[in-house]
Amino acid sequence: MPLKIVVGIKWVPNTTSVSIDEKTGTLIREGVPSVVNPHDLIAVEAALKLKDRYGGHVTAISMAPPQAILGLEHVIGMGVDEGILISDRAFAGADTLATSYTLAKAIEKIGDYDLVIMGHETIDSSTAHIGAQVASWLDIPYIYYAVNLEYIEDKHLLRVRRILEDSIEIYNLRLPGLVSIAMHSDVPRRVSLTNKLRARIEKPIRVWSNKELDLDPNCIGLRGSPTVVAKVEFMPKVPRKQEVYKDGDPKEAAKWLVERLVKEGLLKIPGGE
Amino acid sequence: MGTVPTKFDIIVVGAGPAGSSAAYTLAKKGFDVLLVERGRVVGSKNMFGGRVYLKPLKDIYPDFEKSAPIHRWVTKERISLIHNNDITSIEFEGKEATSFITYLSQLANWMAIKAEEEGAILLTEVTVDRFEVEDGRFTGIRVGDETLKSEVIIDAEGANRLLLERSGIVAPLKPKHVALGVKEVIKLAKDEVEKHFGLDENEGLAWILMGDITGGTPGGAFIYTNKDSVSVGLVVILDEAIENIDKHIYNYVEDLRLHPLLKRYFGGGRIMEYSAHLIPEDVWGMMPPQYYYDGLLITGDAAGFLLNLGYTYRGVDFAAYSGYLAAEAVEQAYSSGGPSKENLAVYKKLIEDSFIYRQLRKFRGVHSLMKNKRLFTLYPLIMNLTARNLFLPEDESLKVLEAFKKARKGRVSWFTLLKDLFMVVRQV
Ligand SMILES: Cc1cc2nc3c(=O)[nH]c(=O)nc-3n(C[C@H](O)[C@H](O)[C@H](O)COP(=O)(O)OP(=O)(O)OC[C@H]3O[C@@H](n4cnc5c(N)ncnc54)[C@H](O)[C@@H]3O)c2cc1C
Ligand SMILES: Cc1cc2nc3c(=O)[nH]c(=O)nc-3n(C[C@H](O)[C@H](O)[C@H](O)COP(=O)(O)OP(=O)(O)OC[C@H]3O[C@@H](n4cnc5c(N)ncnc54)[C@H](O)[C@@H]3O)c2cc1C
Numbered sequence: 261m262p263l264k265i266v267v268g269i270k271w272v273p274n275t276t277s278v279s280i281d282e283k284t285g286t287l288i289r290e291g292v293p294s295v296v297n298p299h300d301l302i303a304v305e306a307a308l309k310l311k312d313r314y315g316g317h318v319t320a321i322s323m324a325p326p327q328a329i330l331g332l333e334h335v336i337g338m339g340v341d342e343g344i345l346i347s348d349r350a351f352a353g354a355d356t357l358a359t360s361y362t363l364a365k366a367i368e369k370i371g372d373y374d375l376v377i378m379g380h381e382t383i384d385s386s387t388a389h390i391g392a393q394v395a396s397w398l399d400i401p402y403i404y405y406a407v408n409l410e411y412i413e414d415k416h417l418l419r420v421r422r423i424l425e426d427s428i429e430i431y432n433l434r435l436p437g438l439v440s441i442a443m444h445s446d447v448p449r450r451v452s453l454t455n456k457l458r459a460r461i462e463k464p465i466r467v468w469s470n471k472e473l474d475l476d477p478n479c480i481g482l483r484g485s486p487t488v489v490a491k492v493e494f495m496p497k498v499p500r501k502q503e504v505y506k507d508g509d510p511k512e513a514a515k516w517l518v519e520r521l522v523k524e525g526l527l528k529i530p531g532g533e
Numbered sequence: 534m535g536t537v538p539t540k541f542d543i544i545v546v547g548a549g550p551a552g553s554s555a556a557y558t559l560a561k562k563g564f565d566v567l568l569v570e571r572g573r574v575v576g577s578k579n580m581f582g583g584r585v586y587l588k589p590l591k592d593i594y595p596d597f598e599k600s601a602p603i604h605r606w607v608t609k610e611r612i613s614l615i616h617n618n619d620i621t622s623i624e625f626e627g628k629e630a631t632s633f634i635t636y637l638s639q640l641a642n643w644m645a646i647k648a649e650e651e652g653a654i655l656l657t658e659v660t661v662d663r664f665e666v667e668d669g670r671f672t673g674i675r676v677g678d679e680t681l682k683s684e685v686i687i688d689a690e691g692a693n694r695l696l697l698e699r700s701g702i703v704a705p706l707k708p709k710h711v712a713l714g715v716k717e718v719i720k721l722a723k724d725e726v727e728k729h730f731g732l733d734e735n736e737g738l739a740w741i742l743m744g745d746i747t748g749g750t751p752g753g754a755f756i757y758t759n760k761d762s763v764s765v766g767l768v769v770i771l772d773e774a775i776e777n778i779d780k781h782i783y784n785y786v787e788d789l790r791l792h793p794l795l796k797r798y799f800g801g802g803r804i805m806e807y808s809a810h811l812i813p814e815d816v817w818g819m820m821p822p823q824y825y826y827d828g829l830l831i832t833g834d835a836a837g838f839l840l841n842l843g844y845t846y847r848g849v850d851f852a853a854y855s856g857y858l859a860a861e862a863v864e865q866a867y868s869s870g871g872p873s874k875e876n877l878a879v880y881k882k883l884i885e886d887s888f889i890y891r892q893l894r895k896f897r898g899v900h901s902l903m904k905n906k907r908l909f910t911l912y913p914l915i916m917n918l919t920a921r922n923l924f925l926p927e928d929e930s931l932k933v934l935e936a937f938k939k940a941r942k943g944r945v946s947w948f949t950l951l952k953d954l955f956m957v958v959r960q961v
Contacts, residue, residue: 453676
């Protein structure tokens with residue numbers, strides 16, 4: 261049975277070029293080009309690998325302003341079948357609760373799905389809330405930080421591998437279910453000429469506003485967001501000691517370095533003093 | 534909704550000024566056009582100094598002034614010779630303008646949107662790896678392991694012509710053929726730009742500086758006023774730079790920005806971006822043997838269609854106009870029976886009959902001036918010493934000629950000086 265997969269992608273400011281306004285504590289987003297959250301491209305890659313192997317249909321969804329069409333075109337260029345942009349002023353100002361609620365309702369509207377795949381976390385907010393919250397709204401099981409997915413067709417289960425510090429865990433996930441993919445666990449494929457052409461010519465992207473989703477205004481956007489940002493504080497600058505070892509001998513240098521680190525209490529040598 | 538085609542009439546490679554104007558003009562004429570750009574968004578890979586001449590763009594886009602992203606009209610031109618902490622300038626100012634200042638990224642974007650509006654299909658983040666060739670005819674593009682066919686390819690890939698190299702049409706660029714440009718954009722409030730540079734609303738300054746600011750390397754610096762920012766940068770001849778320059782080229786831009794007489798212009802501004810790009814310099818040395826091949830037309834920087842006037846470049850308008858002529862050539866070829874090699878040859882004629890070719894010929898010698906290092910270090914020094922002798926007298930004032938003679942003495946012979954002067958007057 262081919263898999264029907266939904267992937268969540270977030271349209272984020274390219275934080276490698278974002279700075280923070282020290283006075284207001286807000287991101288200076290002006291003129292900063294946005295991109296698809298890089299960890300989400302790995303989620304897309306995981307979905308496409310499943311599709312390559314077992315067949316199926318991949319839908320990307322993104323709750324974002326209209327420019328995020330470019331992001332959906334990008335993942336369609338990679339091989340995603342269709343995109344849904346959830347975009348409405350009514351959704352603006354959402355915290356993770358309101359965001360996950362809206363995404364979950366959109367996934368419900370898509371209706372027929374076996375698997376939802378999310379990224380590890382985003383580069384602009386990095387809460388890693390969305391996966392678990394969406395799964396909770398949908399009342400489906402979820403597993404975070406997967407590195408490898410395999411579909412066991414006859415049982416309609418997903419075999420999920422994840423790597424912890426001292427062990428490898430393997431789960432059988434009942435479907436429909438949700439997984440988030442560990443960051444850096446794979447490399448997203450390039451867009452292909454034909455798929456990108458398809459994105460431009462067939463335009464397989466739908467835009468859903470709250471007219472289509474018809475959600476209670478008290479559950480979405482700013483009104484549906486109970487979180488309050490009380491204050492943003494800057495980390496105080498920690499004065500750093502700088503010492504340079506000038507002599508060329510690497511053995512002596514290593515000894516010198518270890519002695520310093522022990523003296524500063526940063527390194528303990530078992531048995532030694 | 535439509536189905537994905539496997540062939541286009543025309544595939545244009547590169548959505549810079551050359552490619553987008555070709556795609557726009559062809560789509561408007563009813564051709565099926567695909568415009569392919571490797572950048573994630575159009576304009577992300579394009580960089581230039583700041584000034585564009587209007588007329589050629591207006592010929593292509595009748596509504597240009599109304600809807601194009603024009604920051605300021607150049608009403609003030611300043612050319613400065615700089616040595617140490619002295620600057621001697623000549624300035625022209627008026628109320629009319631035939632050129633404007635803009636961000637190339639915005640202009641390129643606008644041009645690509647115009648092409649899309651006429652029905653061209655734009656593909657970003659797709660890098661063409663090479664051209665498909667069958668029996669000597671260029672028949673399409675290859676991206677990874679996919680191909681797409683076309684009747685005609687328009688190459689608008691810019692100065693770094695990897696596709697032409699891979700097709701065996703040109704040899705790899707040599708450092709002596711190109712210059713390196715680096716630039717910073719510094720954010721200022723709109724009224725600060727106007728206050729700092731003495732401009733009214735919509736008025737702009739194009740400022741060229743020559744002298745020790747490039748560390749003795751032939752080249753020059755530029756400053757352009759955008760709407761609410763200033764572009765500052767410099768251009769150095771690459772082979773000379775490789776030999777002479779001992780610090781990162783970025784430091785020269787920084788020196789410029791922090792120069793005691795210049796830094797006040799940028800005071801309080803935040804650096805928004807830093808970029809670097811190659812510019813064709815010895816355009817006659819790097820031109821491909823022909824501009825047209827069987828199924829292929831070459832436009833813009835890739836063809837070497839860039840004019841160096843010594844005090845300014847004309848690259849954007851030349852590129853755009855060559856793209857326009859390529860589109861005209863394709864249409865004419867079709868109406869003479871089809872885009873065969875013979876019929877596409879009309880492109881050569883269109884180029885050679887145009888201002889592009891006339892201008893390139895007329896200013897052909899400017900490049901040779903770039904070899905003359907005296908122009909970039911010694912004469913700026915002498916001019917500034919002359920100004921010092923003239924304007925900073927102790928008690929007795931000097932006559933102009935006296936001031937000059939005193940500055941020249943022991944630095945350059947009259948013979949060399951007159952020879953150089955003659956060269957400059959003849960070429961520029
Ligand atoms: C206190 C607070 C206040 C906020 N206020 C605002 C605000 O006023 N305006 C504003 O724009 N944002 C605001 N945000 C940010 C916004 O709520 C979150 O960015 C958003 O809910 C997603 O959370 P995240 O980025 O941490 O995603 P994570 O939970 O780290 O993301 C995990 C995965 O979920 C998926 N995902 C996340 N977001 C989306 C999405 N939008 N569409 C599709 N898939 C997605 C991706 O696959 C992603 O990899 C606020 C956040 C907080 C914590
Ligand atoms: C520092 C500097 C200052 C300048 N100052 C001025 C000035 O003040 N005024 C002026 O008129 N001109 C100026 N120029 C020159 C001007 O920028 C160029 O002449 C002009 O941009 C050329 O246009 P083009 O379309 O030929 O090439 P480009 O603008 O270089 O565009 C080529 C496009 O092709 C794309 N591309 C390349 N290879 C591929 C591929 N294989 N597949 C897909 N896409 C590809 C590139 O990403 C790029 O977008 C300056 C240049 C520099 C570097």
